[in-house]
Amino acid sequence: MNFPLYIAKRYLRSKSSQNAVNIINFITFLVIVIGSAALFIVLSAFAGLKTFSLSFSNTFDPDLKALPASGKVFSISPKEEEGLNNLDKIANYAKELEERAYLTYKEKSTIAFIKGIDENYRAVTGVDSTLYFGNWGDMEYHGVIGIGIYNLLGVPMSNRTPMEVLTPKPGKGSFSQQGLNAKPYNELPLVISGVYAIEENLDKKYVFAQLPMVQKLLEKDSTEVSGINFKLKEGADPEEARNAIKTVMGDKVLVLSRREQNNTLYRMLNTENLATYLIFTLVLIIALFNVVGAIIMMILDKQQNSKTLYSLGTTIKELRRIYFIQGLLVTSFGGLIGALIGSLLIGSQLAFGWLKITPSLAYPVEYDVMNLLIVMATIMVLGFISAKIASSRISKKLISA
Template sequence: MNFSLYIAKRYLLSKSSNNAINFITLITAFSVIIGALSLFVVLSGFAGLKDFTLQFTSLIDPDLKAESAAGKSFSLSETEIKGLNDIPEIVSFSKIVEERVFISFDGKSYPNAFIKGVDSNYEKVTRIDSVVPIGSWLSSQTNQIVTGWGIANRLSVGVLDYGKTVDLYIPKPGKGQITDIKKAFNSVNAVNVGIFDVNETLNDKYIYAPIEMAQHLVNYDSNQISAIEFKLVPDADENQTREAIQNVLGDAVVLKNKSELNDALHKMLNTENLAVYLIFTLILIIALFNLVGSIIMMILDKKKTLHTLFNLGATIKDIKKIFFLQGSLMTLIGGSIGLLIALLLVWLQKTFGFIMLTQSLPYPVSIKLENIIIVFITISVLGIAASKIASSRITKNLVSN
């Protein structure tokens, strides 16, 4: 066995004759365990919040979305439709028309909405029906709409209220001054048949309608659309599918996946996660100052023993290595214990939901392999660096006198 490693293990496991040093060593080991535990628990909490936030948008986000590369719309020919149907990785696709719309209902108005016209395939591409808690999904080629929860709440829109229709207005394209307000807008009287609930942003933004209604409101031709949303087969090669779709549609469109469609949300969540990681890493660095102090105290306590080892032929490098290994072992063992306890706590929360956000919603947590690796590497690097700093205090003068 390596000489320095053998002595380091003995020093790590044996008690010192000085109770103060034993107490400091115990505090150091405890701080390493708590540091690793708290860092992993916090990262797991943020991972859970991220998954919880994204799970709702993922229900209505397609696997891929083709948007117009220039302008608001592009044309989709029958040949292109056949070409898309021939791509084996595509399960289904839905044509989309999207535009800002002015909504009026029972004397109230809402100017910040978007109408999203969808065809009959939309339910095959997304799980939109699972986020419609009130009413039902719309039927094609009708004047039915499904409204976001926020919009419905602000306008006091009910479901299947045929006595009070929802009025939708979109300005007609053109130039010059408006001389007749009635002729300046395309309008439709619609019946709300359902209310969807995804998240606050989408609830306040969208109403869904049949694509024919949306095309009428924006003066589009029957083959003119804003986007195409795709559902892919499980484990489909995204790059290969992108290339196949691009070959069919050409440069008229740009393709985006789920992450790219929610780019701002992903950036916000990742920034928050990074900020919390850096804050807790700083706390961990401060906690590991205990390790430096503990090793220095141990060096002073073992001064006579080190003098003996030096006289027996141990080099200064060997003696430095003893305390470097002692600190490193303490960090690795303490970090591993902290991680195991943290894994158990996160698993218990995930399984039994001891901490609740609401009466029915437990605080979301998620166990991810990358977080385990991040915590272990962080605690190891910081602990090894602290051990190196402490062991470097050993000099020939110290052990020879």
């Protein structure tokens, strides 16, 4: 049997004759348990918030999206469409044309994006699930708006009073060259057939209409689009699909993954997660100074035992190893129990949703084994450093005193 490990386990189980030492050891163990549980809970909560936040944008974001490499639009020829239809990794694709527009109804107005979509768009994205009331309409001048725009403008769902969509006319030169009575903008009367609801910012962002109508509004031909949305077949490799799309479309487009479409949001969420981890790790570092103090107190309390072991032939290196192993055992057991408590709390939240954001919405959390490994690795590394610092206090001078 490993002699230092045997003695360290004996010291771990035994109580000191000094009550103060027992209290310090208990507090040290409790701090490690609470610290590791708190770190795991916070990481799980941020993982849940990240998934929850991305679920909003992912409603409109396809698996892959082709955007123009330069400018706002690009053309897709019948031959290229045929090539996309023949790709075995693509389940479906949908064209879109998007531009900023001025919306007005009676004396109210706002700025939003008019998005022309074809008949495949709802099958490629999850936008169907966002419809709050109404329908997608089956006539040319029907449109769907976000509930934020609906509330702001007070647009009724009636054919008698359409909402006006205004966009600047493309082209060069001054307005005077187009005639004194010429309007500098194109108009589109849009009857609201449905309203979608996701979250506040997106609810004020889009107006959906049929692609040919938006192409006409923006004075584009039927081949010009601002993007193509792709839905991959189940199990298809995104990178292989991206390369296949690039082969068909050439260098005029950039093909972005779901993550790349929301690169800023991903970076923000990852930065927040890292900052929170570092803050809680700093708290753990401060807390694990208790381990150093507890081991030093144990060394002083067991000084006579150490003298006896030294007299029996135990080396200084082995004595240091005894207290080093004891520190590792305390931190590893404390971290394990803390992670277990954290897991039970996260599991209960997933099962019962006892912590609510709203009466109908439970606080989002996510149980991830990687977070569990991060917590245990953090505790073990900090415990290793603490135990090493404390056990280095063992010296021949201390034993001889």
